[in-house]
Structures are given as C-alpha cells and as structure tokens.
Amino acid sequence: MVTRSWLFDAMIYMYALSLLFYFSDFANASRSAKRMGTGLLLFVWVLQTAYLAMSLYGHLTQWAFVRSDVIFMFSWLIVTISLIINRFFRIELFVFFVNVLGFAILALNIFGNPHVVPIRSAWEVNDELLFIHISLAIGSYAAFSIAAIFSGMYVFLHNQLKTKNFSQAVMRLPSLEKIEHYTYLSVIIGGPLLLMALSLGVVWVFLEGDRNLLLDPKVINSFFVLAAYAFYLFQHKSMRISGKKLAVWNLAAFCIVVLNFVVSNLVSDFHGWIWS
Template structure:
C-alpha cells in the first residue's frame, strides 16, 4: 500500500512540538506546557494507532511482519508507555528522552519505508527527511541567535548599571530579570530542536548506509554545540547560577555555533552545499 508522506510529516512535526513543550515543563516546571505537550502527544498516538490498525488489517493474511511494521509498533509502544508514565509519575526528563528515541524510530520507519512517497513528486523520500532535519536545525540556530542577542544585552546592561551609566539606551532596555528569562526561553526552544535535528541526521546516515558520515566535522561539532547549551541549562536549573556569568557562558556557547556554521561547513564532507 503506497502512502503519501503528508500524514507522516504532520506526525513528525507534532511529535517534535510536543517534545518542545515537555522539555519546557522539565526545565521550568510549566504545567501549561506539560498539558500542551501531552495533548499533542495524544494526537500523535491517535494517528499512530489508526495507521497501525489499518496496516495490521491489511496484513491479516500474512504470517510475518515487515520491518516497517515492527518499527512502527515499537514507536507506538514507546509513546503509549510514556503517556502512562506521564499520567501516573512525575519524571518528565524520562518522558522527554524516551520520546526522543521514539521520534527517531518513527522517522527511521517512515523514511525507510519504500511504500511511503514524498509529497513533492520531484523529491526522493530521503530529500523530505533532509528537509525536516534542516528546518529543525535552522529553528535551533535561530533560537540560539536570539539567546546570544539577549545575553549581549544582559552583559551590556549589567556593565552599565554597575558603572552607574544611565543613558537613554540603558533606560529603554528591559530589566535584567526579563532579559535573562528571554535568554532562558530561547535556549529551552533551541536545545531540544537541535537534539531532534541530530536524531534525524543520524536516521539519514543509517538510511544512507555510510557510518563514516557520523565522523564528519559538522556532526561532531554539532554535538559540542548541544553539550555547551546542555551545560548552560545544567548551570541554570541544577546549580542555580544566573546573572552575568551565565550570560557570558551563553555567548561562549554561541561562538561554538558560529564555528559550527562557518568552519565546519568548509571542511564538512556533506554539508558543503551551504556555500554553493
């Protein structure tokens, strides 16, 4: 049964959005974000259940499952278990990371299924996977850019207030507390987006069948970027560090982003198209 990918694309994007809300709840104990994440994940579960039921019905006369059926069932089980855990236990970080695995498995199933055809007839199904990967990566870099701008504002305002320089520019800036909260929100959005983009990138490498691509300069540096922002969040959430020190660290993390975008692309074996 040949299926157009628009349904799966919607499922992937809703899954990614639900994980953003879950991560926001974990990072800032946002109950509203948790409800939004749960609602989106329930919708993803409903779509998965409907498709799985239809697929199983079409295979009633077969004794063996296809690989795509097994992967889809595995992803469905992960989503089901995570919803149960989310309902009865408060371990948001477990729910988030187990669903990152479910997200990657779902993507591997969809884009590795020969019966799924891309929406754009001129594309290969892997081109559609790359489009989603790139859109998530761009979203993460945009969020990190906003975080860096806010951090720069924080450092400037902190230095000006400390020196008691109350210029018109200083007076028009938001408070230090608001700037710090905007920075934190930007990182909360950017970090999980990058993690999901990397998971799709790994899926693409697996489908290409060339594990050497995992050692590409841009891939390795992307993990350094993720680690830098993970440490930012660790300092903010667990160590309770805030203020100018955290803003400076965030600017340092953005330097790794710039390094990743500029230098790594110049030596990357398969990301050089950015400069074409």
C-alpha cells in the same frame, strides 16, 4: 500499502512540537506546557494507532510482519508507555528522552519505508527527511542567535549599571531579570530543536548506509554545540547560577555555533552545499 507522506509529516511535526512543550514543562514546571505536550503526543498516538490498525488489517492473511510494521509498532509502544508514565508519575525528563528515542525511531520507520510516497513528485523520501532535519536545525540556530543577542544585552546592561551610567539607551532596555528570562526561554526552544535535528541527521546517515558520515567535522561539532547549551541549562536549573557569568557562558556557547556554521562547513564532506 502506498501512503502519502503528508500523514507521516503531520506525525513528525506534532511529535516535535510535543517534545518542545515537554521540555518547557521540565525547565519551568509549566502545567499548561505539559497539557499541550500531552495533547499533541496523544494525537500522534491516535494517528499511529489508526495507521497501525489499517496496516495490521492488511496483513491478516500473512503470518509475518514486514520490518516497517515491527519498527512502527516499537515506536507506537514507546509513545504508549510514555503517556502512561506521564499520567501516573512525575519524571518529565525521562519522558522527554524516551520520546526523543521514539521520535528518531518513527523517523527511521517513515523515511526507510519504500511504500511511503513523497508529497513532491520530484523528491525522494530521504529528501523530505533532509528537509525536516534542516528546518529543525535552522530553527535551533535562530533560537540560539536570539539567546546570544539577549546575553549581549545582559552583559552591556550589567556593566552600565555597575558603573552607574544611566544613559537613555540603558533606560530603554528591559530589566536584567527579564533579559535573563528571555535568554533562558530561547535556549529552551533551541536545545530540543537541535537535539531532534541531530537525531534525524543520524537517521539520514543510517539510511544512506555510510556510517563514516557520523565522523564528519560538522556532525561532531554539532554535538559540542548541544553539550554547551545542555551545560548552560544545567547551570541555570541545577547549579542555580545566574547573572553575568551565565550570560558570558551563553555567548561562549554561541561562538561554538558560529564555529560550527562557518569553519565546519568549509571542511565538511556533505555540508559544503551551504556555501554553493
């Protein structure tokens, strides 16, 4: 059964948006974010169920499933289990990571399926996977850049207030509490976007069949970026660290982002196109 990939693209993007809301709920205990995440995930489940039912109906005369059907059923089962757990238990972080796995498996099934036709006739299916991967990565870098700007503002304002320098520039800035809150929100958005971008990147490497690409300097450094911001969130959420120390750490994490974007691309085997 040949299927236009717009249906699967809708699943991928809604799945990604659902994960953002789920992570926001974990970080801020937001009931509205949880409802949005659950609603989007439920819609993904409905689309998966409809496609799976049509696919299975097409195989009624056969005794064996093709590989894509098995992987798709596994992804559907993960979404189903996560919805049940989300309904009856309060373990948001578990649901988030389970769905990151489901997100990667769904992408593997979609972009590894030879019967999926790209939206653009000039593209291959892997080109769409790469497009989504790059879109998510750019989104995460934009969020981290905004977080770094806010952290810079925090350090500046903190130093000015400490020396009691109440200039006009200082008076026009938001409060330290608001700046810290905006920084935190930016990292909450950037972190899951980068995690999903990396998961799709791993899927792309798997489909390309060259596992050595996982040892590429940019890939390795991207995991360091993810670890740096995960530690930022850990400090804020679990260690209750705030203020200038957290802002300085966020600036240090952004230095790794810059290192990843500049230095790694110069020595990367398959990210050098950025400079072309």
